[in-house]
Amino acid sequence: xxxxxxxxxxxxxxxxxxxxxxxxxxxxxxxxxxxxxxxxxxxxxxxxxxxxxxxxxxxxxxxxxxxxxxxxxxxxxxxxxxxxxxxxxxxxxxxxxxxxxxxxxxxxxxxxxxxxxxxxxxxxxxxxxxxxxxxxxxxxxxxxxxxxxxxxxxxxxxxxxxxxxxxxxxxxxxxxxxxxxx
Numbered sequence: 001x002x003x004x005x006x007x008x009x010x011x012x013x014x015x016x017x018x019x020x021x022x023x024x025x026x027x028x029x030x031x032x033x034x035x036x037x038x039x040x041x042x043x044x045x046x047x048x049x050x051x052x053x054x055x056x057x058x059x060x061x062x063x064x065x066x067x068x069x070x071x072x073x074x075x076x077x078x079x080x081x082x083x084x085x086x087x088x089x090x091x092x093x094x095x096x097x098x099x100x101x102x103x104x105x106x107x108x109x110x111x112x113x114x115x116x117x118x119x120x121x122x123x124x125x126x127x128x129x130x131x132x133x134x135x136x137x138x139x140x141x142x143x144x145x146x147x148x149x150x151x152x153x154x155x156x157x158x159x160x161x162x163x164x165x166x167x168x169x170x171x172x173x174x175x176x177x178x179x180x181x182x
Contacts, residue, residue: 029082029162029165030082030083030086030162030166033079033080033082033083033158033159033162034079034080034082034083036075036079036155037075037076037079037080040072040075040076040079040155041072041073041076043072044068044069044072044073044076047062047065047068047069047072048065048069050062051065063143063145064141064143064145064147067141067142067143068141068143068145068147071141071149071152072152074152074156075152075155075156075159077159078127078155078156078157078158078159078160079155079156079158079159080159081120081159081160081162081163082159082162082163082165082166085116085163085166085167085170086166086170109174113167113170113171113174116167117164117167117168117171120160120163120164120167121164123160124157124160124161124163124164127153127156127157127159127160128157128160128161130153130156130157131150131153131154131156131157134149134150134153134154135150135153135154137150138150139153
């Protein structure tokens with residue numbers, strides 16, 4: 001009986017650890033998206049550091065830093081959305097949630113899921129349209145460096161589409177299995 005208790009406690013701790021681990025249960029596509037997100041943020045950091053060093057040491061600031069940082073930050077945000085959605089890591093005000101009855105909590109989950117799918121569906125639609133136009137003209141930055149912008153727009157569209165996929169999988173899981181933490 002003691003072994004069963006220890007095993008149950010261990011399984012419970014493992015399940016909790018898996019739920020709290022960032023990216024737990026993420027698909028390969030989501031992991032690739034968050035990996036590219038990390039690289040993108042690293043490049044933003046490098047450009048920012050190079051700008052500060054260049055400006056302070058040589059008196060010349062990088063003319064493309066604002067344009068490039070904005071483009072890459074948007075890309076990072078879009079690519080992080082799928083894992084944020086999967087982990088339910090959105091900002092939420094839980095002032096009243098502990099006091100709501102269970103049926104109302106379920107209804108709020110469905111309402112937020114429907115709203116999220118609508119909003120992200122519209123974002124994905126717009127992002128795909130912008131990315132297609134950008135690729136068609138091989139859009140590049142107006143800054144002095146003239147780096148290509150179209151890959152960032154494609155990444156944003158992919159992030160939005162992956163996020164919609166996460167929404168759909170969560171909804172299907174809740175419909176089929178009634179999972180509380182879908």
